Amino acid sequence: MGTNLFNKIWDLHRIRTLPDGMDQIFIGLHLLHEVTSPQAFRMLEQKELAVKYPERTFATVDHIIPTDSRSRPLEDPLAEEMLRVLEDNTRRHGIPFFGLDSEDQGIIHIIGPELGLTQPGMTISCGDSHTSTHGAFGAIAFGIGTSQVRDILATQTLALNRSRVRKIEVKGKLLKGVTAKDLALKLIQQLGVKGGVGYAYEYCGEAVSNLSMEERMTLCNMTIEGGARVGYVNPDETTFAYLKGKRFAPSGRAFERAEVFWKSIASDPDAAYDDHFVIQAGEIEPMVTWGINPGQAIGIDQRIPFPEDLSDDEAEVAEKAFRHMGFREGDPVRGRRIDVAFIGSCTNGRISDLREAARVARGMKKADHVRALVVPGSMAVDRQAKEEGLDLIFKEAGFEYRQAGCSMCLAMNPDKLEGNQISASSSNRNFIGRQGSPEGRTLLMSPAMVAAAAITGYVTDSRELWGEADGR
Amino acid sequence: MADKSAGRSVIKGMGLPLMGNDIDTDRIIPARFMKCVTFDGLGAYAFFDERYDVNGDQKDHIMNDERYAEGSILLVNKNFGCGSSREHAPQALYHWGIRGFVGESFAEIFAGNCNSLGLPAVRVSREAIGKLMEICMANPSPVLTIDLKEGYVSAEGTAFPASLPEGYRRALIEGTWDVTQTLLEGSGEVDRKYRELPYLRGFT
Structure with a gap:
């Protein structure tokens, strides 16, 4: 029997078995942002410890930054403080930092791959659950809590149970x-x-x-x-x-050896x-969520399930979802009126996502009642989009084309839903309150589907808006 | 967290039944309250949008119920703490007064964060959590006991088998959940690993 990638990488990075039976695992790449790191640096200072390998941590600012203006100080004093603390911490400890003034700034899970930091065979951690993104390269990449951020800073390792x-x-x-x-x-x-x-x-x-x-x-x-x-x-x-x-990434002969x-x-x-x-x-059809977790999803032509067809656990969450979303069992999602369309996030804020959305939006106009936002995932995505004229396609279609950041995926910046608005979103979570309004409602879907919903004003099968020439 | 010097084999407290599956960390602590550089003030915002309406008036929620003001063991159903990896979630609950969790199951990152803070998150069967919630709903006073050494949760004289990952259990019993020092002890081997890994030595 052979070995799978997970176990190969695990064994390659295993330092030893700890007294409590967990494995001490070397973390090859540590990524850092402003939300989950300030407390970690404070813990480090309380323990009077230094950062062991500052050159293996890379930081950026993404969650809290406005997407309309980057002028300092940031309008929100709390956001400004978080940014300043990150600037101080990275400077003090010699950690490479792609700040607001860097042309490499962007969502941490977008810039890691873009810069070639993310590579096959690595262990990669970040105080952010969407670190799993980097697994696309054949790495073990996972989210951690702030105490574990502290542990990586101090030791470049974590105590983990093998999956x-x-x-x-x-x-x-x-x-x-x-x-x-x-x-x-x-x-x-x-x-x-x-x-x-x-x-x-x-x-x-x-x-x-x-x-x-x-x-x-x-x-x-x-x-x-x-x-x-x-x-x-x-x-x-x-x-x-x-x-x-x-x-x-390695180059020349090193690339061949890599x-x-x-x-x-x-x-x-x-x-x-x-x-x-x-x-x-x-x-598989184009999928849309109807509920309050990403598993509550159906194909564009399917209907919202009846609780009696679900397990008891799922039915309980479905009832909660119906109350929050204002949907009922048996309803279609197709044709559901939306208020906001959001294209962006670490899930779908890359250049190919913007291209897919632009293909739908080209030559169209958004529905009058919809607010549509396009937020590139990084400065590099933004540059490429502008080079291809995608920003103009979006603007001509009445979309707001904004600056790089996490934006309305989790609404820690000023981009938020209001009241009980319904958003068609290319992000990753439809949790209650996720997009900044406790009563806000999120329908997750692909960027092309979000663009289609923005154009018609209703949940729409994006394939119907594509011309014949748009074959994949 | 508190009590760091000693292990925590037995945790006692009033049970706080919080029904529902798949309760995510955005619900436990909405992102807008994470604009902070310490965890200290988070207790006030635990389950904020479930406890208060948009006008700031209290909603019907177990954590607003005066009878449970002393509650310190949260009883939950399946997949509690799913979603975001934010340690702010268990921190907010800790600062509110929670000292342990009993549930059908926990999301993986949440469970790891609880362990980092020395908070037990133990699993019991569906029947057991139903019974425990029933007991605590009927009478807000009983003292719940989580016994990590013996592996049970008990209330009103009835004990239910309880488990958690062995590494976490031992860390809690021995008081070693803050692992930084332990990890530092492997420093020599870490340095060797740094020199050995192909991608850190330029694939030479």
Whole structure:
């Protein structure tokens, strides 16, 4: 029996077994942002400890920054304080920092891959659950709490329990107009929001192999929404091609040697797994959520389930969702009127996401009653979008084209829903209150579906807005 | 967190039944309250939007019920603490007064964060949590006991088997949940690993 990627990387980074039975694991890349790190630096100071390897931590500011103006001080004094504390901490400890004035600033899970920091075979952590994104490269990448941020800063290691590994095989091809986001939502709907607890997910199969790196990032990003902390795709030629020429990726002969290493950590063909799940790609439609967790999702032409068709646990959450969302069992999601359309986030704020949305929005006008926002995931995405004229396509369609940040995914900046507005969102969570209003309502979907909803003003099958020439 | 010097084998307190599956950390502490650089003031914002309406008036919620003001063990259902990795969630509950969790299951990152803070998050069966919630609903006074050594949760003389990951259990019993010092003890091996890993030595 061979070994899977997860166990290969785990064993490669294992320092020792701790007295309590957990493993001490070396963390190869640590990513940092302003929300979950200030308390960690304070703990470090209380313990009078230094940062062990400041060159293996990289920081940026993403959650709290406004997307209309970057002038300092930030209008919100609390946001300004958080930014200032991060600036101080990174300066004091010699940690590389991509700040507001850096052309590399952006959402941490977007800039890591963009800069080539994220590489196959690494262990990667960040005080943010969507760190699973980086698994797209064939890394073990997972979110941690602030006390663990402290532990990495102080020791470059963590105390961890080894996960089991579930192989998720996506057979066949995705239909035209069906995206990695739809695949992710379908998997969470099938396996449940807690189905992945204790597991790392290995995504494989024809449909996964065919995904671009950015699509793989979307898929791995959403892994945590299904309860699994880690999701990954084995590195392949697509991965290597993406890495070539990236600033922090190896170059020249080192790249060739790296490729040998990267290939060696991929799962063996006869690798053992703790569980195996198979899904047919061709059966997946564009997905939309109707509830208050990402597992409460249906295909665009399906109807909201009846509680009696669900398990007791799911029915309880469905009843809560109906009360919050104002939907009823048996309702369609198609045709649901929306108030806000949000394109962005670490899930779907990359250049390919903006291209997909722009393809729908090109030459169209947004519905009068909709506020539509496009927030590029990074300064680099923004530059590329402008070079391709995507910003103009959005502006001509009546969308607000804004500056890089997390924005309305979690609304820690001024971009928020108001009252009980309904948002069509390309982000990752439809939790109650997630987009900044306690009564706000979120429908998760792909960027193209969000753009389509912005144009018609109602939840729409984006495939109907594409011309014949738009074949995938 | 408090009581750091000693282990915590037995935790006693009033049970606070909070029904519902898949309660996410955005609900436990809405993101707008994370604009802070310390955890100290978070207790006031625990479950804020579930406890207060948009006008700031109290809603019907167990944590607003005076009879449970001394409650310190939160009873929950499945997948409690899912979603965001924010340690602000268990920190907010800790600062509100919670010292332990008993539930059907916990999200993985949340459970790890609880362990980092020395807060036990123990699992019991569906039947057990139903019974425990019933007892605490009927009578807000009983003292719940979480016994980590013996592996049970008890109330009113009835004991239910309880479990948590072995590493967490031992850390709590031995008082070693703050692992920084333990991890530092492996420093020599960490330095060796740093020199050995292919991607840190430039793939030479």
